[in-house]
Structure formats: structure tokens, C-alpha cells
Amino acid sequence: MASVEFANVRKSFGTHPVIKGVDIEIADGEFVILVGPSGCGKSTLLRMLAGLENISAGEIRIGGQVVNGLAPKERDIAMVFQNYALYPHMTVADNMAFSLKLKGAPKSEIDKRVKPAAEILGLSHLLERFPRQLSGGQRQRVAMGRAIVRDPQVFLFDEPLSNLDAKLRVAMRAEIKELHQRLKTTTVYVTHDQIEAMTMADKIVVMHDGIVEQIGAPLELYDQPANLFVASFIGSPA
Ligand code: ADP
Numbered sequence: 598m599a600s601v602e603f604a605n606v607r608k609s610f611g612t613h614p615v616i617k618g619v620d621i622e623i624a625d626g627e628f629v630i631l632v633g634p635s636g637c638g639k640s641t642l643l644r645m646l647a648g649l650e651n652i653s654a655g656e657i658r659i660g661g662q663v664v665n666g667l668a669p670k671e672r673d674i675a676m677v678f679q680n681y682a683l684y685p686h687m688t689v690a691d692n693m694a695f696s697l698k699l700k701g702a703p704k705s706e707i708d709k710r711v712k713p714a715a716e717i718l719g720l721s722h723l724l725e726r727f728p729r730q731l732s733g734g735q736r737q738r739v740a741m742g743r744a745i746v747r748d749p750q751v752f753l754f755d756e757p758l759s760n761l762d763a764k765l766r767v768a769m770r771a772e773i774k775e776l777h778q779r780l781k782t783t784t785v786y787v788t789h790d791q792i793e794a795m796t797m798a799d800k801i802v803v804m805h806d807g808i809v810e811q812i813g814a815p816l817e818l819y820d821q822p823a824n825l826f827v828a829s830f831i832g833s834p835a
């Protein structure tokens with residue numbers, strides 16, 4: 598676990614500014630959701646935190662350490678994407694073990710990590726199956742399993758549920774929250790879905806066009822929206 602901080606972070610693509618001075622403080626163990634309309638810069642912020650995108654100005658800190666310039670593999674984080682492409686020719690166990698194998702971890706350590714992760718996710722009986730033999734929800738769990746086995750300090754989720762049907766989406770929200778309650782890993786979760794944000798977050802960051810409009814607990818944003826954008830986006834009656 599670790600705290601995460603964005604301090605006056607900016608990002609331009611060419612001459613086009615997309616992140617325009619963002620400050621966010623995330624406490625150790627917190628579940629924070631970045632929410633806002635499509636194109637407002639949520640994925641870019643997450644990708645900068647992961648080290649998949651350079652930052653143009655400002656500082657990002659993980660556990661107090663400035664990570665600007667560190668490669669993704671030098672940051673102790675794991676990311677779950679919307680398109681959780683599993684390797685189709687590998688079993689569930691091998692999919693989950695893949696990043697550990699890449700790092701050269703011995704088989705004994707791989708087993709020690711994959712088994713409990715599979716248990717937490719209800720995948721123990723599916724370890725020898727292939728992705729095509731799984732339901733959508735099971736595949737999503739394998740994608741999360743790949744992140745969990747790395748036991749990172751921070752989890753990043755980018756719209757992990759947007760490809761699932763409505764019923765499964767609701768069930769997976771609860772599962773991800775339970776997982777967080779169990780592991781207490783600092784989590785930064787991106788969605789454009791207000792309901793997902795309101796039901797899952799400890800703290801919500803409302804973004805709009807490259808800036809942060811407001812940061813607060815779900816009820817705080819609902820009761821005291823800072824402006825009309827937050828009010829209309831969150832759906833509160835201001
Ligand atoms: P969100 O995840 O909130 O939908 P993004 O972070 O993906 O938004 O994108 C924010 C803005 O940055 C958008 O206008 C998008 O078109 C632009 N953008 C994202 N990635 C690139 C890129 N690699 N090159 C140029 N523009 C980009």
C-alpha cells in the first residue's frame with residue numbers, strides 16, 4: 598500500500614493541453630474514483646501514474662517518492678484495463694502467473710501467490726481451463742487475478758466493467774469492493790459512470806476538460822456540489 602499524489606500535473610499532446618494542472622491526494626489504502634465525461638483526461642492521468650505516458654509538468658508521487666521518469670516496471674503498481682485481453686492459449690493459472698514468470702520467479706513462489714489469489718476470486722476450480730471456456734465475469738476475475746498476484750502497492754482500474762452486461766456489472770462492482778476491503782490496497786479506479794462512482798468510491802474526483810472540478814466523498818458531492826457541472830454530472834438537485 599502507498600499514498601499517491603498528483604501535484605500540479607500537466608500534459609499536452611503536441612500543442613494540445615489535455616491535463617491542465619491537476620492536484621489529487623490519495624491516502625494509503627483509499628479507494629478513489631476518477632469520474633467525468635469521455636475525453637476529459639481520466640485515462641491519461643491513470644496512464645501517467647502507471648508510467649505509460651510522460652508528464653509534461655508537475656510531479657507524481659507514490660509512497661512519497663517522485664516517480665516522474667520511472668519506467669512502468671519500476672513502479673509498484675498493477676493495472677486492470679477495459680479490454681482485459683487474456684492469453685487464449687494459456688490456462689487460467691498460466692495467465693495469472695505470466696508476469697511472475699516474466700520476472701523469473703521460481704515455481705514455488707508462483708504457486709504461493711497464484712493459489713490464494715485464485716481462492717479470493719473464486720477461481721480455484723477453474724485454474725486448468727482456457728479463457729474460451731470461461732464466462733465474461735470469470736474472465737474479468739482472471740484479469741484481476743493477474744494484478745493481485747503481483748501484490749502491488751497500488752491498483753489501477755480503467756473502466757474495467759464497461760464491456761460487461763448490466764447485471765454482471767452490478768455484481769462485479771460488489772466483488773471489486775469486497776476485494777478492496779480484504780486487501781486494502783490503494784486503488785485508483787476510472788469510470789464515466791456516475792452510479793459506479795457513487796456506489797463504490799471512498800472519495801470521488803470529478804473531472805471535466807482536463808481539470809478537477811471537485812474532490813469529496815460521494816455524499817459530500819451530492820449534498821454540496823461545488824458548481825453546476827458537478828451537480829448535473831452527479832445528478833444532485835442543486
Ligand atoms: P478519458 O479517458 O477521460 O475519456 P483520455 O484521457 O483518453 O480521456 O483523453 C483525453 C484527451 O486527450 C482527449 O481529447 C483525447 O483525444 C486526447 N488524447 C489521449 N491520448 C492521446 C494521444 N496519444 N495523442 C493525442 N491525443 C490524445
Ligand code: MG
Pocket residue numbers: 639640641
Ligand atoms: Mg478513458
